[in-house]
Amino acid sequence: MAGYRAASSCPERTERPITSSSGPPKKQAKPTPFEQVLMNGFDAPSSSLYHRQETASSRQGPRPPAVNATVNSTTGYMHSITAVVCCRVMRPDGTGRQAGLVVAARLSENPHVRVLVLEAGEDHSADPRVQIPALYKALERTDADWGFSTEPQPQLNGRKVPVNQGKALGGSSSINAHVFVPPAKCLVDAWDQLGNPGWNWNALRPYFARAYTSPQVDKSLERVMGISEWTSRDNETASGPIQTSFPGPASHPIREAWAETFKISGLAMAHDPFFESSVGAFSCLASIDPAKKERSYATTAYYHPIKNRDNLQVLTGACVLKIDFDKASPSVPKIRATSVQYVKDGEFKTVAAAKEVVIAAGAFQSPKVLELSGIGDAQLLAKHGIDVVQNLPGVGENLNDHLVTSIGYQARDDLETLDALARQEPEAIGQAMQEYQSSRSGPLTSVGVYTYAYLPLPVEGQHRLRELLDSNRPDESQPLARALHNIAERMLLDSKAPSGAYLSLMAQTAPPVEPGSGSPTGPVPGKFVSIGAMLSHPLSRGSVHIQSSNPFVDPVIDPRYLSNPIDEEVLAHHLLHIETIVASSPPLARLLHQPLTRRDPASHLVDLDTAKKYLRTTGTSMWHPAGSCAMLPRELGGVVDAKLRVYGVENVRVVDSSAIPMVSTANLQATVYAFAERAADLIKETW
Numbered sequence: 001m002a003g004y005r006a007a008s009s010c011p012e013r014t015e016r017p018i019t020s021s022s023g024p025p026k027k028q029a030k031p032t033p034f035e036q037v038l039m040n041g042f043d044a045p046s047s048s049l050y051h052r053q054e055t056a057s058s059r060q061g062p063r064p065p066a067v068n069a070t071v072n073s074t075t076g077y078m079h080s081i082t083a084v085v086c087c088r089v090m091r092p093d094g095t096g097r098q099a100g101l102v103v104a105a106r107l108s109e110n111p112h113v114r115v116l117v118l119e120a121g122e123d124h125s126a127d128p129r130v131q132i133p134a135l136y137k138a139l140e141r142t143d144a145d146w147g148f149s150t151e152p153q154p155q156l157n158g159r160k161v162p163v164n165q166g167k168a169l170g171g172s173s174s175i176n177a178h179v180f181v182p183p184a185k186c187l188v189d190a191w192d193q194l195g196n197p198g199w200n201w202n203a204l205r206p207y208f209a210r211a212y213t214s215p216q217v218d219k220s221l222e223r224v225m226g227i228s229e230w231t232s233r234d235n236e237t238a239s240g241p242i243q244t245s246f247p248g249p250a251s252h253p254i255r256e257a258w259a260e261t262f263k264i265s266g267l268a269m270a271h272d273p274f275f276e277s278s279v280g281a282f283s284c285l286a287s288i289d290p291a292k293k294e295r296s297y298a299t300t301a302y303y304h305p306i307k308n309r310d311n312l313q314v315l316t317g318a319c320v321l322k323i324d325f326d327k328a329s330p331s332v333p334k335i336r337a338t339s340v341q342y343v344k345d346g347e348f349k350t351v352a353a354a355k356e357v358v359i360a361a362g363a364f365q366s367p368k369v370l371e372l373s374g375i376g377d378a379q380l381l382a383k384h385g386i387d388v389v390q391n392l393p394g395v396g397e398n399l400n401d402h403l404v405t406s407i408g409y410q411a412r413d414d415l416e417t418l419d420a421l422a423r424q425e426p427e428a429i430g431q432a433m434q435e436y437q438s439s440r441s442g443p444l445t446s447v448g449v450y451t452y453a454y455l456p457l458p459v460e461g462q463h464r465l466r467e468l469l470d471s472n473r474p475d476e477s478q479p480l481a482r483a484l485h486n487i488a489e490r491m492l493l494d495s496k497a498p499s500g501a502y503l504s505l506m507a508q509t510a511p512p513v514e515p516g517s518g519s520p521t522g523p524v525p526g527k528f529v530s531i532g533a534m535l536s537h538p539l540s541r542g543s544v545h546i547q548s549s550n551p552f553v554d555p556v557i558d559p560r561y562l563s564n565p566i567d568e569e570v571l572a573h574h575l576l577h578i579e580t581i582v583a584s585s586p587p588l589a590r591l592l593h594q595p596l597t598r599r600d601p602a603s604h605l606v607d608l609d610t611a612k613k614y615l616r617t618t619g620t621s622m623w624h625p626a627g628s629c630a631m632l633p634r635e636l637g638g639v640v641d642a643k644l645r646v647y648g649v650e651n652v653r654v655v656d657s658s659a660i661p662m663v664s665t666a667n668l669q670a671t672v673y674a675f676a677e678r679a680a681d682l683i684k685e686t687w
């Protein structure tokens with residue numbers, strides 16, 4: 001560790017001394033008592049579907065571990081194992097992330113395999129903010145969150161966008177918003193078309209069923225829940241560890257109104273979207289245990305039931321620094337990982353990797369672990385004085401994420417919404433707390449997102465889009481961009497393929513506000529239904545790279561949102577479509593105050609230009625970064641092959657959202673669970 005640069009020589013933005021924590025203090029890290037959380041730490045879902053605006057005072061990076069000593073010990077845990085040792089590095093700071101725990105749980109089913117998980121964060125499963133669904137926003141910028149932000153985004157008026165990532169056992173699944181939705185079939189099939197044989201919908205579908213349990217629904221409720229016309233459901237097969245439910249009150253009128261509204265335009269989802277997802281509207285699931293009304297996630301569902309296995313060790317507060325390798329030589333044909341360096345409790349340690357290292361540090365930090373270990377673009381590594389183990393320029397590239405924004409409409413007075421909680425009204429909080437404590441009911445049982453729709457590009461956008469597709473076709477010098485463009489072209493012009501994912505939220509949201517614009521800056525009086533649209537399959541590609549060889553420095557995250565003009569055009573059309581649906585469709589419009597009243601006057605969209613302007617002002621991350629260690633052919637910039645093995649290295653894999661080459665159609669967690677489940681099978685096959 002002596003080689004790390006002194007703090008003062010590194011950029012001010014993220015560089016911190018490695019001997020002490022710096023930067024503004026975070027919110028209290030210790031779980032607060034239930035009442036205190038509600039009264040003091042509650043940041044209601046509405047304020048909140050999307051992030052707060054980045055401000056100087058809100059920027060708090062992860063606290064670096066206090067490192068005073070240079071210790072290089074070998075734990076011995078991975079030594080002299082009889083059969084296989086999988087040192088699973090669930091990310092450099094630990095192994096508790098979402099995908100990592102799935103793989104650890106599945107691999108350790110074999111008693112002859114010993115698995116070590118290293119997770120930088122702690123186990124927060126007893127924290128009420130993790131358990132109680134509506135409190136997820138209170139975890140932002142706490143010790144359970146890495147608290148990253150992007151570089152300024154030119155297409156978003158130069159804004160830095162907050163991009164949270166869970167720093168906890170269970171990773172982002174411990175702080176996420178619970179929405180549990182599958183990708184569309186065409187999206188998963190596109191992974192195969194990009195050169196990943198066998199990664200298609202038919203192969204992946206059984207792994208969703210292995211990951212989650214589909215809830216039973218009383219027949220008499222199916223109509224009001226908007227699912228009575230599903231010809232098939234995933235109940236028969238889906239019985240995995242993650243418990244799911246239809247969140248919120250079963251008979252909330254938004255469900256039926258939403259289903260009816262889209263049915264009128266021929267866009268009802270004909271079946272359970274986990275069965276065969278295409279286009280249409282549906283009532284969505286949440287990863288909330290239907291009996292306990294608590295978060296069900298990687299830690300509680302995959303790890304807790306097996307935590308006493310003799311062959312599984314999980315270390316929290318263990319931040320991975322780098323992987324050590326035996327370089328290739330005439331006697332060693334391929335580079336081989338030999339050990340992993342990490343820091344825990346201020347001590348540097350090394351653990352031998354007898355079999356494999358599985359990196360699962362998430363889309364922002366798996367590239368960081370590889371680069372710090374000497375795997376990445378040779379020029380970048382040389383710039384930071386890191387010895388090149390494998391020149392792999394795709395590491396940290398191809399970052400893609402969902403951009404989202406929403407429009408808030410004033411609701412009818414009798415509609416149940418979460419706005420009073422969003423405003424932190426003491427009476428509403430007291431009542432919600434009482435309901436939750438006494439009967440596990442009421443507004444704290446969900447985040448207020450009950451319905452989704454996967455929709456194709458509205459017809460009126462198709463002509464202009466064809467022109468844009470032609471004029472922005474990448475040439476042959478950009479093979480990955482060209483391949484993605486060809487896939488997008490097929491999907492965007494196909495009425496059976498979604499390009500936008502819509503959701504309803506029973507509360508107002510507080511998107512970023514431009515000074516002097518006249519838009520409200522915080523929660524306003526009244527009840528609201530917000531309708532959001534996210535860009536399902538972005539073409540814009542960004543990057544995430546180290547900016548120093550010091551492992552305690554944040555990576556530079558630049559998603560380059562909307563840098564491809566096709567993305568802006570597509571999402572602007574979907575935003576306009578929200579206005580069309582709401583204005584012209586009685587089932588949904590009947591739930592809203594008439595004449596329609598928008599929370600923010602700037603969201604009154606009249607044409608494509610106003611929609612684009614609103615998007616640039618308010619667009620933000622939906623927290624679904626993917627693709628930065630992409631599973632792709634090496635000549636397309638791939639980092640791992642279709643068995644998730646890092647190119648040129650014998651025994652290192654990446655299994656997490658970073659390996660997913662194109663982000664899911666909507667929220668990512670269900671896809672990550674299925675991806676990790678399949679990865680575990682692929683790993684087992686080779687042992």
Ligand SMILES: Cc1cc2nc3c(=O)[nH]c(=O)nc-3n(C[C@H](O)[C@H](O)[C@H](O)COP(=O)(O)OP(=O)(O)OC[C@H]3O[C@@H](n4cnc5c(N)ncnc54)[C@H](O)[C@@H]3O)c2cc1C
Pocket residue numbers: 090091092093094095096097098099100118119120121163164165166167168169170171172173175176177178179180181318319320321360361362363365366369622623624625655656657658666667668669670672
């Ligand atoms: C605020 C928020 C809300 C979200 N809401 C939803 C939602 O409602 N529905 C949905 O489907 N998806 C949602 N997501 C996205 C979803 O949770 C993620 O896509 C998914 O959890 C990613 O899993 P992963 O395994 O790739 O990475 P992660 O779950 O982020 O795991 C990475 C892990 O690696 C650890 N780590 C990193 N570096 C190191 C290191 N050097 N050493 C040791 N450990 C390290 C991290 O601490 C973390 O635990 C949300 C995400 C966030 C952040």
